[in-house]
Amino acid sequence: MGSSTEHVLAVVRRQILAGDRSPGDKISEVGVAADLDVSRTPARTALAALEAEGLIEKRDGRGFTIKSISVADVEKAIQVRAVLEGLAARTLAENGMSPETETLLRGSIAMSQEILETEAPEIDYIGRYQEANRVFHETIMQRCGNELVGHAFERIALLPMTALGTLAFDQTTLERQRMRLTVGHSQHVIIMDALLKRDGQRAERMMIEHSNATLNYGQLFVENGDGVACRAQDPAKPCRRGGHGHGAALD
Amino acid sequence: MGSSTEHVLAVVRRQILAGDRSPGDKISEVGVAADLDVSRTPARTALAALEAEGLIEKRDGRGFTIKSISVADVEKAIQVRAVLEGLAARTLAENGMSPETETLLRGSIAMSQEILETEAPEIDYIGRYQEANRVFHETIMQRCGNELVGHAFERIALLPMTALGTLAFDQTTLERQRMRLTVGHSQHVIIMDALLKRDGQRAERMMIEHSNATLNYGQLFVENGDGVACRAQDPAKPCRRGGHGHGAALD
DNA sequence: AATCCGCATTTCGGATACAAAGTTAAGCGA
DNA sequence: TCGCTTAACTTTGTATCCGAAATGCGGATT
Known part of the structure; x- marks a missing residue:
């Protein structure tokens, strides 16, 4: 109803x-x-x-x-997400995965790999990868055994996180996006390995690196200097969200 | 109004x-x-x-x-708090403190030290120490430069955190409580040193240790084995909150 | 001409009224 | 005695109404 x-x-x-x-x-x-x-x-x-x-x-x-949102806000949100996801990964590694959780994570990784291995990708492959990515992160968050982690994350930074989605994929060529995705996928594989081996510290470290990477790698791959300039500590400068999906974010 | x-x-x-x-x-x-x-x-x-x-x-x-609350819930809340406070400490160390922030932290440490150095403490010295402790943690959380950290923390785990307050100080002698407080104070001093030296990693590590310590040290100092037994992974077992201050928590 | 006072419009918070959905319990019938 | 049906009560969601507070504007006074 x-x-x-x-x-x-x-x-x-x-x-x-x-x-x-x-x-x-x-x-x-x-x-x-x-x-x-x-x-x-x-x-x-x-x-x-x-x-x-x-x-x-x-x-x-x-x-x-x-609420106006600045690039600094997005960075702050990412840092919070990173430590929370890191805690989730560590907890999951220490407690061990349930069979269903393992199935979900393996499925996400398999899907990502399949997408990335396709030579001539369809135009919507980014969307499909994002879906697999979402499953990976959501599964770890929600099934790590500490529901407060997911609860904390839900309440925080819905807007910065969405802005992040439109942010990371702008102003990069298809080839660079593919590289980014490949790097991200490799990190998923490493995290999965750490989870299976019950290595909580390694899972946490890699997850934090991976979460922070969302922004950092995006900057590494941006050709012009706008990204760096925009990164400067200027909370007053608003980062307008594009009105049509892949808009003029990170201007 | x-x-x-x-x-x-x-x-x-x-x-x-x-x-x-x-x-x-x-x-x-x-x-x-x-x-x-x-x-x-x-x-x-x-x-x-x-x-x-x-x-x-x-x-x-x-x-x-x-909501029923179990000891496992308290542990989960503490872990979330630990990583959030760790992030706050790292952020504050990297960004540097404002003069007012430094004043507040120094004030908290000075007050704690004064309380602990008093030979014959008045009966309410624990309450006064808790106040100084609150100031220390709250200052770092709220003035670290990432307001989302504090925002995330406010929304989470109000009840587990309060339960923690009544939990940690039960069933220990005055002398042991004093030892606990002294250990905590020393950690505050170390964190302050890391903050001043802008050593973000050290500040984060110590803060995480310090936050987690709230429960761990409490267990170390509990004489009988009830605490350990209660720690066993049994989410179904509720930990009733005492209705009269220092009640039968951690039963 | 500038400043201050007052009124009106806007907006929010609270109260009451109304309707729908679900649960429980009791009563009746087989 | 057991099961089914129904009825009443609990709970929730929505609408409308009223009062209070604040802001903005306009007029009057100095």
Whole structure:
């Protein structure tokens, strides 16, 4: 049963993530209530949830605003994710995997490998790889035996993480993207090996490196200097999210 | 001006943490609304917040229940806290402290040292040490330059952390408590040294050790074997929170 | 002309009302 | 006695209404 609150939450979240609502824009209960033709009550609930997710922030007396996000924010989110995923990997290695977990991880790796081994990849191979990648990380997070890790991660940095998805694949040639993916895949294999050997420290170290790599390797492969310039500690400089998927992120 | 929602939130949270509401108890909108003589609206908001804090959990059609907490849960929470605090310490070391931050940390250390150097301590010296300890950790968390760390921590494990407070100081003699505190203080000093020398890795390693120590050292100093027995991986076994301060935690 | 005071509009938080869905329990019938 | 059905109560989700607080604007006064 799709409740009205969930509907509002999903729609507004998609609007924000898609860029239909720009950073800095005001959002109010009455606004979304009128927009989606619902009462103010579910609108209020949804806005509260959005604030908990970090997508919007509350101004004192004047509604909510779409949170502006800077490259520095993305870096911070990645660092938090890295240590949390590292803990998840270590915990999973120390506790051992269940057969189902092992099946899921092996499946993800097999799919990634198949995609990367294809000589003439279809145009959507990046999307398929991202799916396999998501399975790998989500499986480790959610089945590591410490549900608080996943719980902490869910509540944090939904927006920076999404921005990251559009960020990493911009301004690179297809060949470079393929290289990036290959490197990432190799790290998955190494992490899997550490998990199977119950080597918690190695699993943790590699996972942290792998998670941080999402941004670092992207910078390594960016041809011009924009990435580095954008990396400079300038929290005030907003990194606008592209409104159409692969937009002008990391400008 | 305390809004009604905040009031309900504070009262119910205190009730749960104080043990006035036992784990497994049902809690509903109408119940707290009638209890505190407010409408269902703030009661619902408060309950949603409590769920986000992890103090209660929602059952399908049967209201909320106070979350049972096991020693395993406390361990999980501590591990998450450890990596988050480790990240905070590393970040702070790498970015450098502001003068105000340094003042706060030095103040905390000075206060701890003064307390520990007192030969005949007053009876409340543990409370005062805990305050200094709180300042130390909170300062690093909140002023490390990555607000997402603190944000992640706030949302997680309020209950396990409070349980920890009552847990660590039970069933130990005054002399052993003093030893524990001295060890913790020495670690604070070492972390402070690493921070000043901008040694991020050392700061992170020591902070992780220090955070994990909260439980480990407590076990080391427990005389009888109950602590170890309780540590066994038995998530089903609830660790009831004592209703009167230093109750029968870690039974 | 500038500043201050006051009113109106906007917006949020809380309360009550209403409707739907699910669970439990009790009663009835086989 | 057991099972099924129904009815009532609990719980939840949504809508509408009202009050309070804040901001912005406009007018009046110095």
